[in-house]
Amino acid sequence: MFIDSEEDTWNMCPAALKSALEEYKNKPVKAIIPVHLYGMPAKINEIQQIANEYNIPVVEDAAEALGSKFKNQSCGTFGEMAALSFNGNKIITTSGGGALVSKHKTYIDQARFLATQARDEAPHYQHSQIGYNYRMSNIVAGIGRGQMEVIDLRVEQRRANNQRYRQFFSGIEGIAFQKEPNSDYFSNYWLTAILIDPTLTGGVSREDVRLKLEKENIESRPLWKPMHKQPVYKGANFFGSGVCEKLFEQGLCLPSGSNLSNEDFDRIFSALGKIFNV
Secondary structure, three states, X not given: OEEOEOXXXXXXXXXXXXXXXXXXXXXXXXXXXXXXXXXXXXXXXXXXXXXXXXXXXXEEEOOOOOOOEEOOEEOOOOOOEEEEEOEOOXXXXXXXXXXXXXOOHHHHHHHHHHHEOOOOOOOOOOOOOOOOEOOOOHHHHHHHHHHHOXXXXXXXXXXXXXXXXXXXXXXXXXEEEXXXXXXXXXXXXXXXXXXXXXXXXXXXXXXXXXXXXXXXXXXXXXXXXXXXXXXXXXXXXXXXXXXXXXXXXXXXXXXXXXXOOHHHHHHHHHHHHHHHOX
């Protein structure tokens, strides 16, 4: 089953989660998987409280949230386990792959066992379980460890990108940002994401902006499509009022790389200025 977003952080809605679990209280629910979307921490304390009430483990999708924190605690350290991503587009990259994080050594030991072909303790290759070849090579891991030394700088660069966009759009009606609801939240702003309301922008829509930027060879993307709208999950149960669908309809991710230069921003802002007549 899929849970709607809430409007404050754009992440899993605790109220919709509670409603779903009430309906499923006589059915087995293996885990609650909140996502820290674009680096914005979810309302993880509320989600964890609900999870504890129903005795369901939380597994965090912190793929986009390395360096993000809630109440000064790192995203990915709240649940029973968490997934991080080091894909080529992430704030720290090994070109692919990721990591599992957990307070429980037994979970990590089992994950490592399965990821290394589930080979039994024997002088020959022997397998009592089906395993996988999910190991990260030492070379790739070395690249990742080296980048971890500059994680604070990368977060600072992404947050600086976000601030530059806020300054540019400050006088333009109909633009809203994904933002930290209060001082408890610290986002790495892996991607800067905005909502474009055509009823307030003089008819300029998300898709108008995306296509016009594309003509200038500037890549931007819609927000992630809601999972219950993906063809592969057609018919899956969904709980909520459709906040995620509005976010998808109006949401746009702007260029947010750590290495964006002043010249890059000049080109981006020039293109956006033509779109919004500023």
